[in-house]
Amino acid sequence: MILIGVNRSPYTRRVAITLQVYGIAYEQRDLNGFGHREAVRAANPVGRIPALVLDSGETLIDSGAIVDFLDETYGGDQPLTPRSGAERRAVLKIAAMMMGACDKGLQAAYHRNHTPKEKWHQPWIDDCMAQMTNALAAVDAMVKPDDPYLLLGRLTQADITAFVAERLGRGLGIDTDAQMPRLRAMTRALLGQPAFLSTEPTPPPA
Numbered sequence: 484m485i486l487i488g489v490n491r492s493p494y495t496r497r498v499a500i501t502l503q504v505y506g507i508a509y510e511q512r513d514l515n516g517f518g519h520r521e522a523v524r525a526a527n528p529v530g531r532i533p534a535l536v537l538d539s540g541e542t543l544i545d546s547g548a549i550v551d552f553l554d555e556t557y558g559g560d561q562p563l564t565p566r567s568g569a570e571r572r573a574v575l576k577i578a579a580m581m582m583g584a585c586d587k588g589l590q591a592a593y594h595r596n597h598t599p600k601e602k603w604h605q606p607w608i609d610d611c612m613a614q615m616t617n618a619l620a621a622v623d624a625m626v627k628p629d630d631p632y633l634l635l636g637r638l639t640q641a642d643i644t645a646f647v648a649e650r651l652g653r654g655l656g657i658d659t660d661a662q663m664p665r666l667r668a669m670t671r672a673l674l675g676q677p678a679f680l681s682t683e684p685t686p687p688p689a
């Protein structure tokens with residue numbers, strides 16, 4: 484399998500962590516949608532990462548669809564997103580909140596990165612960041628003391644998405660240590676697990 488995307492992307496890292504938790508061997512192509520437009524668009528016409536090229540040659544796009552495939556194929560009787568019922572809905576709800584938080588944070592970042600500063604519309608940036616902050620705070624409130632995981636007493640896609648969203652929020656300037664201390668402690672602890680540590684993005688060369 485070939486994972487197309489850089490782990491700086493929360494969506495790509497979510498897939499990379501999932502692949503590693505399931506013990507799946509894969510190669511990674513460190514491409515991004517802005518710096519490698521043609522290569523990324525060849526894999527995904529929308530020009531977004533991640534994409535996952537299967538050994539059959541089939542290409543999957545969108546992190547949600549990719550992790551769904553990985554759960555279906557490799558999740559056995561304990562997939563990272565449960566297969567049905569209230570447990571599935573609970574995991575999917577947190578994943579939706581955390582992926583939505585990433586979408587909002589990136590909307591603000593893209594606006595700043597792709598618009599001349601004199602044309603920045605600060606109320607829009609502030610609103611996007613407030614939406615991201617609210618979502619992270621809502622998950623922070625769900626973290627239970629002495630439980631390393633958000634739900635079901637085990638690692639689920641809720642934890643993985645919370646981990647990547649907290650990391651993005653911190654990178655975008657949200658003080659998660661101060662504002663979401665329980666979530667921050669949870670993500671620090673998750674970083675002790677190989678799938679999280681080994682997917683840390685490599686810093687760009689100096």
Ligand SMILES: N[C@@H](CCC(=O)N[C@@H](CS)C(=O)NCC(=O)O)C(=O)O
Pocket residue numbers: 491492493494515516517530531532533544545546547582589
């Ligand atoms: N819903 C998609 C979002 C993917 C996404 O927005 N990826 C970003 C990187 S973090 C991207 O490739 N952006 C390039 C662009 O939007 O042109 C997913 O979950 O995979």
